[in-house]
Amino acid sequence: MSMVLESVRGRGRALKRDIKRAQPAAMIIRLVVMLAASAALLLAYPPVIGLQVLIFLPALFPRSFLPTLFMVITIWFWLVSADVDPTRLSIWRVAGLAIALYLVHVGCALAAVLPYDAVVSPGIFTPWIVRAAVVSVLTLGMSELVFAVRTFVGLTPQYLYATIAGLVLTVTIAIFLLYLGKRRQ
Amino acid sequence: MTETSQHDGTARWVPTRAFGRAVLLIGLLLIVALFTHRPDLVVLAAPIAIGAALGLWRRPTGRPEAHLDVTDSTLGETGELHASVSITNRDNLRYDLVVARLSADRWLRIEEQGRPYATAVGPGEAVGIDISGRAVRWGRHLLGPVIAHAVAADGLLISPAAEAAPVDVRVYPVTDSFKANDAMPRAAGTVGFHRSRRPGEGGELAGVRAFGPGDRLRRIDWRVSLRTRELHVASTLSDRDAEVVVLLDVLHEAGRSGGIFGSQSVLDTSVRAAAGIGDYYMHRGDRVAFIEYGWQGRRLRPSSGHRHFLTTLEWLLDVAPALDGAEPPPSMVGAHLISTNSLMIVLTPMIDPKSAAMLARFARSGRFVIAVDTMPASLLAAIDGVVPGQASKAALSIAPWLRRGDFTSSSARLWRLERQNTIDQLREHGVPVVSWGGSGSLDEVLQQVSRMASAPKAVRA
Numbered sequence: 049m050s051m052v053l054e055s056v057r058g059r060g061r062a063l064k065r066d067i068k069r070a071q072p073a074a075m076i077i078r079l080v081v082m083l084a085a086s087a088a089l090l091l092a093y094p095p096v097i098g099l100q101v102l103i104f105l106p107a108l109f110p111r112s113f114l115p116t117l118f119m120v121i122t123i124w125f126w127l128v129s130a131d132v133d134p135t136r137l138s139i140w141r142v143a144g145l146a147i148a149l150y151l152v153h154v155g156c157a158l159a160a161v162l163p164y165d166a167v168v169s170p171g172i173f174t175p176w177i178v179r180a181a182v183v184s185v186l187t188l189g190m191s192e193l194v195f196a197v198r199t200f201v202g203l204t205p206q207y208l209y210a211t212i213a214g215l216v217l218t219v220t221i222a223i224f225l226l227y228l229g230k231r232r233q
Numbered sequence: 234m235t236e237t238s239q240h241d242g243t244a245r246w247v248p249t250r251a252f253g254r255a256v257l258l259i260g261l262l263l264i265v266a267l268f269t270h271r272p273d274l275v276v277l278a279a280p281i282a283i284g285a286a287l288g289l290w291r292r293p294t295g296r297p298e299a300h301l302d303v304t305d306s307t308l309g310e311t312g313e314l315h316a317s318v319s320i321t322n323r324d325n326l327r328y329d330l331v332v333a334r335l336s337a338d339r340w341l342r343i344e345e346q347g348r349p350y351a352t353a354v355g356p357g358e359a360v361g362i363d364i365s366g367r368a369v370r371w372g373r374h375l376l377g378p379v380i381a382h383a384v385a386a387d388g389l390l391i392s393p394a395a396e397a398a399p400v401d402v403r404v405y406p407v408t409d410s411f412k413a414n415d416a417m418p419r420a421a422g423t424v425g426f427h428r429s430r431r432p433g434e435g436g437e438l439a440g441v442r443a444f445g446p447g448d449r450l451r452r453i454d455w456r457v458s459l460r461t462r463e464l465h466v467a468s469t470l471s472d473r474d475a476e477v478v479v480l481l482d483v484l485h486e487a488g489r490s491g492g493i494f495g496s497q498s499v500l501d502t503s504v505r506a507a508a509g510i511g512d513y514y515m516h517r518g519d520r521v522a523f524i525e526y527g528w529q530g531r532r533l534r535p536s537s538g539h540r541h542f543l544t545t546l547e548w549l550l551d552v553a554p555a556l557d558g559a560e561p562p563p564s565m566v567g568a569h570l571i572s573t574n575s576l577m578i579v580l581t582p583m584i585d586p587k588s589a590a591m592l593a594r595f596a597r598s599g600r601f602v603i604a605v606d607t608m609p610a611s612l613l614a615a616i617d618g619v620v621p622g623q624a625s626k627a628a629l630s631i632a633p634w635l636r637r638g639d640f641t642s643s644s645a646r647l648w649r650l651e652r653q654n655t656i657d658q659l660r661e662h663g664v665p666v667v668s669w670g671g672s673g674s675l676d677e678v679l680q681q682v683s684r685m686a687s688a689p690k691a692v693r694a
Contacts, residue, residue: 116254142273150280157251157388167345169352187280211272215279219286
């Protein structure tokens with residue numbers, strides 16, 4: 049029993065030391081992940097008491113499988129809620145959920161490689177923010193296109209294949225834009 | 234001094250967990266979209282796919298390089314350390330993030346010690362990270378290695394490690410302030426500052442004698458010459474240099490070293506005292522030799538002057554205690570290696586009975602020996618102040634091991650009494666034992682030894 053207590057005390061001391069060493073930059077990244085995860089849950093499913101506790105999974109354990117699990121759970125909630133209530137299928141909700149999930153994904157990618165106690169040079173997050181903004185704008189554009197076509201064509205299998213083709217086209221356009229930008233430099 | 238990265242050329246960039254997550258989610262969402270006819274799932278997959286495509290359309294082919302530069306790798310205790318870690322990107326795309334970790338010896342207090350450094354490096358660029366700190370204890374300390382990883386493609390790829398080898402930083406000990414009077418048992422060198430018993434040019438008057446060929450005219454004592462009607466000259470004793478042998482007893486280490494700003498251990502006291510004693514006598518022209526009484530049995534030949542002092546500081550860097558208290562064989566450290574005219578100053582904590590036996594051996598062989606007690610006074614006071622079975626707060630702060638077991642404090646007091654008994658026995662056999670106190674702490678024993686040197690005695694070879 050005393051060994052268990054000593055082990056718990058040791059973990060407590062280690063946690064206290066880690067909290068003291070934590071740097072603001074790494075904590076801000078994890079806070080962004082939490083906010084994005086919270087937004088994703090609220091967009092995917094009507095608010096339920098206790099559901100928001102899931103937002104700690106990707107923020108606290110970005111290097112593990114838990115961010116993936118969180119995203120799969122959130123997508124599952126979306127599938128169910130949109131099936132039950134088709135009025136939730138609106139352009140702003142779908143685009144917002146896509147962007148929120150993307151921010152969780154890329155925020156966890158950054159938090160996984162940035163140690164919590166790292167001394168950070170100024171300006172290193174700027175390219176990440178710019179890239180996330182570009183991807184968000186392209187996602188908005190694509191979702192506008194998808195819903196616009198759906199309004200005209202209707203919900204047919206051909207429409208789905210066209211949507212996937214539209215995704216491939218969007219990715220190609222994004223790469224081409226990046227290529228043009230690099231050439232100008 | 235610069236150390237550059239070493240790496241295996243076959244190592245490649247590897248995907249991160251985020252890469253696997255992106256592939257899994259894109260595939261899962263597209264498959265579910267196909268089966269459920271839900272185009273909104275394709276929109277959910279879109280940003281992940283676009284982000285992955287933007288990151289991966291140009292992949293890095295090179296790898297980062299790490300360099301560690303130290304401005305000055307030779308310092309004194311409390312000296313400032315300045316170093317620089319540079320990360321070079323020889324690729325043609327940006328590294329989104331580079332994380333570099335620098336290891337450092339505990340006696341090199343680096344600002345932001347133990348924290349990794351994160352920066353970004355553009356294509357074809359090098360970024361420098363300035364490191365500053367302070368050396369807090371003598372010895373050879375390692376700064377480094379530096380291990381760096383780069384991340385690219387929106388966090389989807391991570392590079393193999395780039396490593397810069399550690400740099401050896403030499404920290405010379407602070408010389409304890411030391412001064413002594415001119416008393417020396419037998420100054421038998423050539424020219425120096427100590428009074429000897431040999432006639433020659435010097436400041437000490439030996440007597441008046443008849444004028445002889447070769448005597449200098451200004452030495453003529455006119456008063457005696459007029460009285461005796463024969464020329465007489467004042468004869469003097471020559472001033473000669475002496476040989477001092479400093480022996481460091483490193484059989485054991487005791488006490489906790491806190492560096493230059495904290496408590497001193499036995500080795501700290503011994504090394505700094507040796508540097509102080511050597512500094513004083515060498516700069517006065519005396520020849521000083523050093524012997525390490527430990528498992529290495531190292532010796533430094535006698536010499537004088539500033540150059541030898543610097544050699545001594547370098548020699549002191551490698552002083553290290555024996556792991557099991559093994560003493561060197563007599564062939565490595567024995568009386569046959571020490572001149573009968575030299576003064577031996579033995580810096581010893583008097584922990585091991587072998588140390589007392591060594592002192593007695595040198596004394597019996599006719600050497601002039603002074604034992605300097607380097608045991609920290611605070612540790613002895615902590616043991617002295619302990620009531621059997623109880624340890625006060627002050628004692629526990631200095632010696633926390635007094636708390637272990639019911640009989641530890643009593644055993645410590647017993648050991649203390651036995652040690653004092655040994656010291657008293659050494660004194661009875663003509664080996665003065667004095668605690669190290671810096672400047673002037675050896676004056677009395679030097680006078681004592683000088684008086685004993687002038688007295689006739691029998692020696693055993």
